Amino acid sequence: MQAYVYGSKRELPEGFEDYVSRKNTAVISIDMHEGHLADTPDCPCPTPRARDIVEPLNKFHRAARALGVPIIHIRSVLRKGGVDDINGIPSAWRRTFPLYVGDIPNADEHAIEGTRWTNFVTEVAEGDLIVETKKRLSAFYPTDLDFLLRNMRIETVIFDGGFTDCCVLNSSFDASNHNYRVVVLRDLVRGTNDEMEDAALKIVSLHLGLVMDSADLLAAWRT
Amino acid sequence: MQAYVYGSKRELPEGFEDYVSRKNTAVISIDMHEGHLADTPDCPCPTPRARDIVEPLNKFHRAARALGVPIIHIRSVLRKGGVDDINGIPSAWRRTFPLYVGDIPNADEHAIEGTRWTNFVTEVAEGDLIVETKKRLSAFYPTDLDFLLRNMRIETVIFDGGFTDCCVLNSSFDASNHNYRVVVLRDLVRGTNDEMEDAALKIVSLHLGLVMDSADLLAAWRT
Amino acid sequence: MQAYVYGSKRELPEGFEDYVSRKNTAVISIDMHEGHLADTPDCPCPTPRARDIVEPLNKFHRAARALGVPIIHIRSVLRKGGVDDINGIPSAWRRTFPLYVGDIPNADEHAIEGTRWTNFVTEVAEGDLIVETKKRLSAFYPTDLDFLLRNMRIETVIFDGGFTDCCVLNSSFDASNHNYRVVVLRDLVRGTNDEMEDAALKIVSLHLGLVMDSADLLAAWRT
Amino acid sequence: MQAYVYGSKRELPEGFEDYVSRKNTAVISIDMHEGHLADTPDCPCPTPRARDIVEPLNKFHRAARALGVPIIHIRSVLRKGGVDDINGIPSAWRRTFPLYVGDIPNADEHAIEGTRWTNFVTEVAEGDLIVETKKRLSAFYPTDLDFLLRNMRIETVIFDGGFTDCCVLNSSFDASNHNYRVVVLRDLVRGTNDEMEDAALKIVSLHLGLVMDSADLLAAWRT
Numbered sequence: 101m102q103a104y105v106y107g108s109k110r111e112l113p114e115g116f117e118d119y120v121s122r123k124n125t126a127v128i129s130i131d132m133h134e135g136h137l138a139d140t141p142d143c144p145c146p147t148p149r150a151r152d153i154v155e156p157l158n159k160f161h162r163a164a165r166a167l168g169v170p171i172i173h174i175r176s177v178l179r180k181g182g183v184d185d186i187n188g189i190p191s192a193w194r195r196t197f198p199l200y201v202g203d204i205p206n207a208d209e210h211a212i213e214g215t216r217w218t219n220f221v222t223e224v225a226e227g228d229l230i231v232e233t234k235k236r237l238s239a240f241y242p243t244d245l246d247f248l249l250r251n252m253r254i255e256t257v258i259f260d261g262g263f264t265d266c267c268v269l270n271s272s273f274d275a276s277n278h279n280y281r282v283v284v285l286r287d288l289v290r291g292t293n294d295e296m297e298d299a300a301l302k303i304v305s306l307h308l309g310l311v312m313d314s315a316d317l318l319a320a321w322r323t
Numbered sequence: 324m325q326a327y328v329y330g331s332k333r334e335l336p337e338g339f340e341d342y343v344s345r346k347n348t349a350v351i352s353i354d355m356h357e358g359h360l361a362d363t364p365d366c367p368c369p370t371p372r373a374r375d376i377v378e379p380l381n382k383f384h385r386a387a388r389a390l391g392v393p394i395i396h397i398r399s400v401l402r403k404g405g406v407d408d409i410n411g412i413p414s415a416w417r418r419t420f421p422l423y424v425g426d427i428p429n430a431d432e433h434a435i436e437g438t439r440w441t442n443f444v445t446e447v448a449e450g451d452l453i454v455e456t457k458k459r460l461s462a463f464y465p466t467d468l469d470f471l472l473r474n475m476r477i478e479t480v481i482f483d484g485g486f487t488d489c490c491v492l493n494s495s496f497d498a499s500n501h502n503y504r505v506v507v508l509r510d511l512v513r514g515t516n517d518e519m520e521d522a523a524l525k526i527v528s529l530h531l532g533l534v535m536d537s538a539d540l541l542a543a544w545r546t
Numbered sequence: 547m548q549a550y551v552y553g554s555k556r557e558l559p560e561g562f563e564d565y566v567s568r569k570n571t572a573v574i575s576i577d578m579h580e581g582h583l584a585d586t587p588d589c590p591c592p593t594p595r596a597r598d599i600v601e602p603l604n605k606f607h608r609a610a611r612a613l614g615v616p617i618i619h620i621r622s623v624l625r626k627g628g629v630d631d632i633n634g635i636p637s638a639w640r641r642t643f644p645l646y647v648g649d650i651p652n653a654d655e656h657a658i659e660g661t662r663w664t665n666f667v668t669e670v671a672e673g674d675l676i677v678e679t680k681k682r683l684s685a686f687y688p689t690d691l692d693f694l695l696r697n698m699r700i701e702t703v704i705f706d707g708g709f710t711d712c713c714v715l716n717s718s719f720d721a722s723n724h725n726y727r728v729v730v731l732r733d734l735v736r737g738t739n740d741e742m743e744d745a746a747l748k749i750v751s752l753h754l755g756l757v758m759d760s761a762d763l764l765a766a767w768r769t
Numbered sequence: 770m771q772a773y774v775y776g777s778k779r780e781l782p783e784g785f786e787d788y789v790s791r792k793n794t795a796v797i798s799i800d801m802h803e804g805h806l807a808d809t810p811d812c813p814c815p816t817p818r819a820r821d822i823v824e825p826l827n828k829f830h831r832a833a834r835a836l837g838v839p840i841i842h843i844r845s846v847l848r849k850g851g852v853d854d855i856n857g858i859p860s861a862w863r864r865t866f867p868l869y870v871g872d873i874p875n876a877d878e879h880a881i882e883g884t885r886w887t888n889f890v891t892e893v894a895e896g897d898l899i900v901e902t903k904k905r906l907s908a909f910y911p912t913d914l915d916f917l918l919r920n921m922r923i924e925t926v927i928f929d930g931g932f933t934d935c936c937v938l939n940s941s942f943d944a945s946n947h948n949y950r951v952v953v954l955r956d957l958v959r960g961t962n963d964e965m966e967d968a969a970l971k972i973v974s975l976h977l978g979l980v981m982d983s984a985d986l987l988a989a990w991r992t
Contacts, residue, residue: 105422117417130554184690188697189502193336193530198527199328229625233679233690236500237530244630244679244688250948266530270496277459277493279412279919292529299522305461306423306515307416307489307629391782402898407913411920452848456913467902467911473725474857502696520825551868560866604970635948639976641784645774646975683976716942723905723939725858728856738975745968752869752961753862753906753935 101320104286104311108304112310119256119281119310120320126254127164127171130268131237132157135176135210135217137262139148139163144210144217150262150290157260157288160314164263165225167321170252172229174239174271175262176211177218184235191236193266211235226263239271246278256281258317264291265300282309283317324543327509327534335533342479342533343543344503348479350387350394352380353462353484353491357397357439358433360485367433367440373485373513375466376515380483380511381446383537388448390544393432393475395452397462397484397494399434400441408434416489434458462494479504481540485516488523495531496508505532506540547766550732550757552748558756565702565727565756566766572700573610573617575603576707576714581622581656581663582706590656590663596708596736603706603734604669605642606760607682611671613767616698618675620685620707620717622657623664630681637682639712657681684719692724702727704763710737711746718754728755729763770989773955773980775971781979788925788950788979789989795923796833796840798931799908799937801826804845804879804886806931813886814877819959826929826957827892829983834894836990838909839921841898843930843940844909845880846887853904854880858984860905862935880904908940925950927986933960934969941977951978952986 101120101207132154136147157225161171178185185191186208191240198204209217223274233243240246249257257280268289284304293298304312324335324343327497359370384394401408402513408414409431421427430441447453456466463469472480480503482491490511498505507527530532547558547566576601582593607617624631626679632654644650655663670676679689686692695703703726705714714735722726730750737743751757770781770789801823805816830840847854854860855877867873878886893899897967902912909915926949928937937958944951953973960966974980 103421110422112422143437179694181673183675184694184697188699192499192505192532196328196532197529199333199335227627231627235690235693237496238500241500242690242693244681247681247688247948248625248630250631253634265526269526270500273493273496274464275461276415277461277464279916296522296525296529299519300526302519303488303492303523306420306519309415309419402917404896406898407917407920411922450850452852456917458913465913465916467904470725470904470911471848471853474853476857502693551865556868558868608907638945638951638978642774642978643975645779645781683942684946687946688941711972715972716946719906719939719942721911722861723907723910728861742968742975745965746972748945748965749934749938749969752866752965755865 102312102316103305104301105305107298116310120317122167122169122321124253124255125134125169125258126249126252127161127169127258127260128174128239128271129157129161129171129222130174130259130271131176131263132173132220132222132261133175133217134219134221137221142206144206145204145280147262147290153288153290154221160260160288161223162251163318169321170229172248173222173224174234175218175219175220175230175232176234176247177213177232178211178235180212180214182208211312214272217237237267237270239267240274240278243279249280254280256283258283258285260285260288262290266291269300269303276308284309284311285314285317286311288314325535325539326528327524328528330521339533342506343540344479345390345392345544347476347478348392348481349472349475350392350483351397351494352384352445353392353397353482353494354399354486355380355396355443355445355484356398356440357442357444362443365429367429368427370485370513376511376513377444383483383511384446386541392544393452395412395454396443396445396447396449396472397457397468398441398443398453398455398456400436400455401434401436401458403432403435403437441534460493461488461497462490463497472503473491477503479506481506481508483508483511485513487512488519489514492523492526495527499531507532507534508537508540509534510536548758548762550747551751553744562756565593565729566763567702568613568767570699571615571702571704572695572698573615573704573706574620574685574717575607575617575668575708576620576621576705576717577622578603578666578668578707579621579663580667582666583667588652589652590652590654593708593736599734599736601668605705607669607732609764615767616675617671618677618681618694619666619668619670620691621664621666621676621678622680623659623678624646624657624667624681626658626660628654631670683713683716684720685713686720686724695726702729704729706731706734708736710735711742712737715746715749718750722754730755730757731760731763732757733759770978770982771985772974773970774974776967785979788952789986790837790925791838791990793922793924794838794927795918795921796830796838796927797843797940797981798826798830798840798891799843799928799940800845800932801842801889801891801930802844802886803888803890806890811875814873815874816931816959817967822957822959823890829929829957830892832987838990839898840894841900842889842891842893843903843914844887844889844899844901845902845903846882847880847904849883851877855972906936906939907943908936909943909947918949923949925952927952927954929954929957931959934960934965935960938972940967941973945977953978953980954983954986955980956982
């Protein structure tokens, strides 16, 4: 069983079997919606690097479903009128991220309910689960994800999806604090840039859980 | 007003005044206790880099107090017998961090109530506040920190202290999600190594809040 | 200013003005949907007493809106397939309430997303807000209500709607713990029976907030 | 197996075995401290009715320990200076309860850390657990109780202790929402008066869990 420890792929010693058990495990796919992934100038919060993983994600999710592992899709949805963000207490990223990337033209439309920006671009199959009151960075806050996982008696969560150094990292912190075993799939997450992706995965590997390739996880699930 | 944007110190545009207002602001100092900082072989979770900031932290806290800004000291405290960690559901770091740094000899004693490992090494003054049910990585979980901040009507939190890429970063995510304005003091936090410190501060600057030097924050507070 | 103290309507002394200020106040209307209120044999969780307050509620909400007080409608919504209730860890009421009232024929359909049972029977106006991940008894858990109220800078909540001795009482406990001022409108809530309604309102009046008639609250708001 | 359904003791049908399994069960004893129970004029929040259950509680706890069921003692502890209550956002009960019982002379001292008012009057044995950041009415908020129970893999909670219609009822709502099975021990809780005790136990029996006599629970545990 192999995982990335501080960026280097290594054979792990014994004692990590609970991370790669299919039992009590769910895949959590974060924010793979048009608001991040649309390849149009009005995309309100573009994460173009994540477009490359749409098909690989679909493929991995199909394999997981075939093995009986449930898929939970997370999406950010904000109320019309901005009451829970731009006209309430604005998200920090709206203020800080433009200092680095410059103005984000259509950012006010990000995640607004009833717009195309909340449509998933990855496949959502019959039987998949959706959590959609994410309003900031964590998949857990303020959502019913922890409640759902407890009802499902989940103990291990597998993260894939968008913004390795932001929502994926934050969700990994939360999942770890809530005593779930955390696996982040190195080939199925994307972040701000190479440096931040690499750094976020190192942080996960040090403090939060395992960083694995999806092929290795599938292989472990199948044995 | 200057802050570090993705590692580069820059003059910020207008619009960040609420981050450097003394009003409704608290300093939150994370895990500056002997369990991380004791310079002895039995230190259960050593973060030796943070020893360098003990005196600078004391000095900054004195200046903050003089300006009427409250100081909240956070410490991890675990129950005797290990029921809420090693004999319950063990913290992820206990399993993953040794993959990188090797065996941590006395880790089982980390944060146990009634031991010297929970003693603060920084000064705690009359009137300072203490939050001490932190049991994993975030200062917010499972603690009464958010409850306390709401009672104090705090809107901006200033983080200093231990493990830039771990507890400080996690607490910054949580504070940001809970709609507090977040400032992390670049010269008054320490992490696993140079690379992780730098990366964690970049993540904060992109998504979570401002990364500032303490001298600049004090200067802003004084004007 | 008058309120019910342990069942008796009395003039209150000074010091309760923040409870009846329109400023930073929201009305929270709980579970006025067909799943409780439909007058058909397949109603999955009937609370017939609450049918009497549909029109009075609409009237009060119109008056509140005219005064600029926002209305937040709460509804329970459970996922198809029962993963977060009957096929997960079943709600306690599903097991205990039938001991008192007998079998509830269509209870499995209660609150299932996509069914008519989640339709509101009270008016929802443009500009009203909806919170709909309530899955057990409290309007706060596991929902984004607290997050929403903080973004709106709400300090006082006015409860009306269904099951005085259950969801209204539970939500009043939670709101009080979260440091909101709580008002329950005696004429605009209904419970299991006269005895439980009376008892729940007494409990609110002792420990949690004010029990008022809606006409008195409107009068206070208008002065 | 017998329990009180809306005030009447009855034989339950099959299907409630998980409520009376010793496995994954903990006893949670609420606020049996001098701040409520001291028989002196300066008792800051007197609940004199609960003095009668101190010895019965001790006896029940001894029997539970002998059967391997852990005891968790909850106590309210507030910071000196009143920052998290009277000088922050005051607890609702401080404002409403005096409307019914009149002025409470020493209420400002209630639960202040370092005073005698936080001393337990019931026995705390080696191996018992303590949760002590309760600051309002629920044993769960803002405390680490849920975190502790999850680490202990507890699924059923048995409540005893103080204020049937207040902290015990609130904690029962929270435990039920968090998907624990709830048992309240009718003979080992006390409330404001006979009427409120009776009402709160009826509410528990309808919506939240089982109301049992401690002797019946012990008998079930022993079979």
